[in-house]
Amino acid sequence: MTTPLIAFAGVAVRHELPGAADDAIRYGRPTPAGVSFDVHPGEAVLLLGPSGCGKSTLTLTCNGLVPQVVTARMDGAVRVAGRSTVDSPVPELAAHVAMVFQDPDAQVVMATVLDEVCFGPENLCVPAPEVRERAEDALRTVGLWDRRDDDPARLSGGGRQRLAIACALALRAPLLVLDEPTANLDPAGVEEVHALLRRLVATGAHAVLLVEHNLDTAVELVDRVVVLDGAGRPVLDGPVRPTLADNADLVAELGVWLPQSTLAALRLRDHGVDLAPLPLTPGELAAALDARPALPPPLAPPAPPPPREPVVRVSGLTVRRGGVPVLHDVDLTVAASELVAVVGANGAGKTTLAQAVAGVFAPPRDTVRIAGVDPARSDGRTLSGLVGFVFQNPEHQFVTGRVDDELAHGLRLRGVAAAEVTARVDDVLDRFGLTELRDRHPFLLSGGQKRRLSVATAIICRPQILVLDEPTFGQDRQRAGELLGLLADLHRAGTTVLVVTHDMQLVADHATRVVVLADGRVVADAPPATVFADAETLARAGLRRPPLARATGALVNHPEWRAVTRLADVPAGAVAAVRP
Amino acid sequence: MTVTDLRSYNPLVKVLGPIPAMVVAIGSRDPVTPALFAALALALLLAGGRLPARTLGLVVAGTTALVGVMTVSFGAWTDPALVDHTHALVRLGPLTLWSGALENGLATGLRVAAVVLLALVSGLTTDGADLVRAMITQLRLPYRVGYAGLAAMRFVPRFGQELETIRSAHRVRRVAGGRGPVAAVGRQLGYAIPLLAGGMRHADRVSLSMEARGFGAHPTRTERRHVPFRLRDVVLLTALVASALLLPLVSGGPR
Numbered sequence: 001m002t003t004p005l006i007a008f009a010g011v012a013v014r015h016e017l018p019g020a021a022d023d024a025i026r027y028g029r030p031t032p033a034g035v036s037f038d039v040h041p042g043e044a045v046l047l048l049g050p051s052g053c054g055k056s057t058l059t060l061t062c063n064g065l066v067p068q069v070v071t072a073r074m075d076g077a078v079r080v081a082g083r084s085t086v087d088s089p090v091p092e093l094a095a096h097v098a099m100v101f102q103d104p105d106a107q108v109v110m111a112t113v114l115d116e117v118c119f120g121p122e123n124l125c126v127p128a129p130e131v132r133e134r135a136e137d138a139l140r141t142v143g144l145w146d147r148r149d150d151d152p153a154r155l156s157g158g159g160r161q162r163l164a165i166a167c168a169l170a171l172r173a174p175l176l177v178l179d180e181p182t183a184n185l186d187p188a189g190v191e192e193v194h195a196l197l198r199r200l201v202a203t204g205a206h207a208v209l210l211v212e213h214n215l216d217t218a219v220e221l222v223d224r225v226v227v228l229d230g231a232g233r234p235v236l237d238g239p240v241r242p243t244l245a246d247n248a249d250l251v252a253e254l255g256v257w258l259p260q261s262t263l264a265a266l267r268l269r270d271h272g273v274d275l276a277p278l279p280l281t282p283g284e285l286a287a288a289l290d291a292r293p294a295l296p297p298p299l300a301p302p303a304p305p306p307p308r309e310p311v312v313r314v315s316g317l318t319v320r321r322g323g324v325p326v327l328h329d330v331d332l333t334v335a336a337s338e339l340v341a342v343v344g345a346n347g348a349g350k351t352t353l354a355q356a357v358a359g360v361f362a363p364p365r366d367t368v369r370i371a372g373v374d375p376a377r378s379d380g381r382t383l384s385g386l387v388g389f390v391f392q393n394p395e396h397q398f399v400t401g402r403v404d405d406e407l408a409h410g411l412r413l414r415g416v417a418a419a420e421v422t423a424r425v426d427d428v429l430d431r432f433g434l435t436e437l438r439d440r441h442p443f444l445l446s447g448g449q450k451r452r453l454s455v456a457t458a459i460i461c462r463p464q465i466l467v468l469d470e471p472t473f474g475q476d477r478q479r480a481g482e483l484l485g486l487l488a489d490l491h492r493a494g495t496t497v498l499v500v501t502h503d504m505q506l507v508a509d510h511a512t513r514v515v516v517l518a519d520g521r522v523v524a525d526a527p528p529a530t531v532f533a534d535a536e537t538l539a540r541a542g543l544r545r546p547p548l549a550r551a552t553g554a555l556v557n558h559p560e561w562r563a564v565t566r567l568a569d570v571p572a573g574a575v576a577a578v579r580p
Numbered sequence: 581m582t583v584t585d586l587r588s589y590n591p592l593v594k595v596l597g598p599i600p601a602m603v604v605a606i607g608s609r610d611p612v613t614p615a616l617f618a619a620l621a622l623a624l625l626l627a628g629g630r631l632p633a634r635t636l637g638l639v640v641a642g643t644t645a646l647v648g649v650m651t652v653s654f655g656a657w658t659d660p661a662l663v664d665h666t667h668a669l670v671r672l673g674p675l676t677l678w679s680g681a682l683e684n685g686l687a688t689g690l691r692v693a694a695v696v697l698l699a700l701v702s703g704l705t706t707d708g709a710d711l712v713r714a715m716i717t718q719l720r721l722p723y724r725v726g727y728a729g730l731a732a733m734r735f736v737p738r739f740g741q742e743l744e745t746i747r748s749a750h751r752v753r754r755v756a757g758g759r760g761p762v763a764a765v766g767r768q769l770g771y772a773i774p775l776l777a778g779g780m781r782h783a784d785r786v787s788l789s790m791e792a793r794g795f796g797a798h799p800t801r802t803e804r805r806h807v808p809f810r811l812r813d814v815v816l817l818t819a820l821v822a823s824a825l826l827l828p829l830v831s832g833g834p835r
Contacts, residue, residue, distance in 0.1 A: 063792055065792065090791045092794075106782055111708070111734075128804045167793060360748050389752045391745065396745055396778075399750055399753050
């Protein structure tokens with residue numbers, strides 16, 4: 001056995017608890033708790049675990065950022081190239097461990113792509129000619145050599161994240177650690193980064209430790225998986241395929257996200273169709289389904305809601321920003337009780353459309369009507385009763401110092417009687433699970449709680465339509481899942497929803513209709529199954545099919561299965577009576 | 581010929597060299613001295629700036645407009661008692677525009693224009709990173725400070741965008757503003773908390789990313805681009821300092 005590049009031995013990290021009344025520092029429960037494993041040269045390891053189990057924290061221990069820079073108490077030891085990460089200064093470990101973080105914007109220091117890549121090796125005092133050689137090598141690997149003189153801010157999200165990977169490669173560190181590198185990217189960007197990671201892993205030149213929520217692709221990239229439970233304790237460690245396939249139930253029970261293809265297979269297994277060995281990727285699921293002589297019919301998707309009166313009517317909307325057209329002649333109607341998803345690549349005009357619909361800025365006259373009201377001619381108070389808007393970052397829209405004031409704010413502005421304000425605030429606090437936190441400052445809530453509060457403030461005035469701008473951006477899979485559950489509940493209860501998103505599985509599972517934007521124009525407006533069957537439009541709009549649609553779309557047999565895109569349409573549950 | 585390209589000069593010379601000239605220009609009372617400094621700066625930019633026509637046009641038009649506006653407005657503010665021995669050019673009700681007042685305004689406008697143009701000599705021909713490199717090499721500024729400052733500069737446009745988003749988010753919540761200065765201050769404070777929270781989180785992430793890339797590993801770091809201090813820099817520096825001393829004499833000295 002080779003010597004490990006990194007060795008975790010009983011690693012447990014406790015973060016400081018905020019808000020102690022006295023000055024004593026208190027620590028929370030350890031996450032992760034007692035993690036021990038090694039990563040050897042050439043290995044690609046996927047780290048899985050439910051939200052809050054300490055995956056990110058564990059990646060930060062790899063080069064000593066925890067506990068040296070991020071204050072926390074660490075027990076156990078992490079050794080890199082034989083050195084303890086507690087005693088060796090973080091920057092000195094950069095030659096051994098390179099890191100890529102979630103937010104590509106927060107990793108840019110210099111003014112050009114080339115300078116950015118050179119930044120790391122220069123810090124390590126690599127001689128100038130070699131710095132240049134390394135930078136060229138790294139930029140060619142990620143396909144950005146031709147953009148070397150550009151400002152990093154001019155790259156796409158996917159491009160910036162590839163740049164961050166190039167910066168890591170230029171350090172020539174044998175271990176590459178990536179923490180959710182695709183969480184902030186649009187579908188095309190996710191594919192770019194995954195294609196790059198696939199090439200990097202295939203060369204075997206680097207060992208990789210990857211935290212990634214996009215599992216259907218990630219499982220193809222790695223050869224080993226380490227699974228933590230909710231308390232941050234290691235429960236599984238082994239080759240990716242058998243480990244996940246043999247322990248799928250255990251992993252799902254832990255609250256760890258499984259690949260969509262595996263989830264679909266698990267539903268079928270409950271239904272009496274055992275696709276052993278369990279498929280992990282869309283390709284495997286398609287092959288396994290095709291290999292069966294017969295399949296139970298897929299469940300029929302719920303009938304589209306009967307046509308109702310339109311809530312939003314957009315006609316001939318053209319918007320220019322700084323002389324550049326962002327939206328061209330857009331027509332869109334949203335009827336009551338629809339859940340419409342607006343999708344498209346970065347810069348396609350999604351946010352502008354959502355903001356016009358919600359009256360965040362005044363659209364040109366006579367182009368938008370919300371319940372018969374033209375936002376260009378109405379005052380803010382009327383509008384806020386008609387539309388609730390949820391911004392990408394919940395913190396941006398908090399305007400008071402207490403959770404309950406935050407909820408009461410909109411009602412009070414609209415002159416609702418005090419007794420009714422109290423009743424409605426209490427009701428919403430209860431529905432959104434925020435009652436215990438009512439006297440907290442909104443900024444002191446956890447990420448998921450902030451998100452719930454921002455949705456709650458948007459719906460408490462009982463708007464006709466709820467508009468959300470990329471509500472799952474930058475969140476981990478589990479928190480995104482919670483939010484989607486919340487939206488689905490609101491939608492079932494009759495709220496009309498318009499959501500801007502990059503999350504194609506969200507679209508497939510929850511949307512009643514999809515509006516696809518490309519370069520400021522509507523290029524498709526149809527139910528999800530129809531849109532995901534249209535490869536040409538998807539490619540043109542820079543979109544990708546969600547995993548399940550990729551699997552069913554590739555089927556050769558079972559034509560009735562080819563249009564299945566919703567996990568909920570895969571038959572599940574025992575079929576006791578008809579089973580032979 | 582790189583000798584005629586201001587970009588090939590040491591950034592420190594371009595930033596610090598014009599300072600004596602700026603001081604003298606501000607201290608002058610007549611219109612000729614600042615006009616000469618402005619002309620000198622403009623000549624430097626024209627000869628060695630290699631600026632795109634658009635930028636050059638903006639600089640010339642902008643400073644001319646500045647001088648024009650300041651001439652008239654400062655002219656109108658000048659205490660009439662000081663200038664009522666000069667010609668009365670325009671009478672508008674109780675207001676009289678004296679030629680002496682206009683001359684005063686012109687001098688003020690030219691002083692500001694001279695300082696602006698002298699600052700633009702470095703501003704338009706210097707890369708921020710090069711200035712930092714020169715400060716590290718020639719002024720022995722610790723590189724940790726210099727590069728951290730450079731990283732911080734990248735926050736500025738980001739802050740602008742973020743502030744814009746926060747404003748529209750607050751508009752959507754229809755923050756009960758009311759009118760008047762007190763309400764306006766309250767609104768600005770309301771933007772400050774989310775802006776600071778976002779800024780701190782961003783700064784935190786940037787610093788983690790910098791440390792993870794070896795920032796601060798060694799007392800020095802490789803500089804691929806060396807910013808030299810050459811003979812031409814000595815010449816330019818001498819010329820700039822000399823101009824600060826000589827131009828007032830040319831214009832007849834301070835009155």
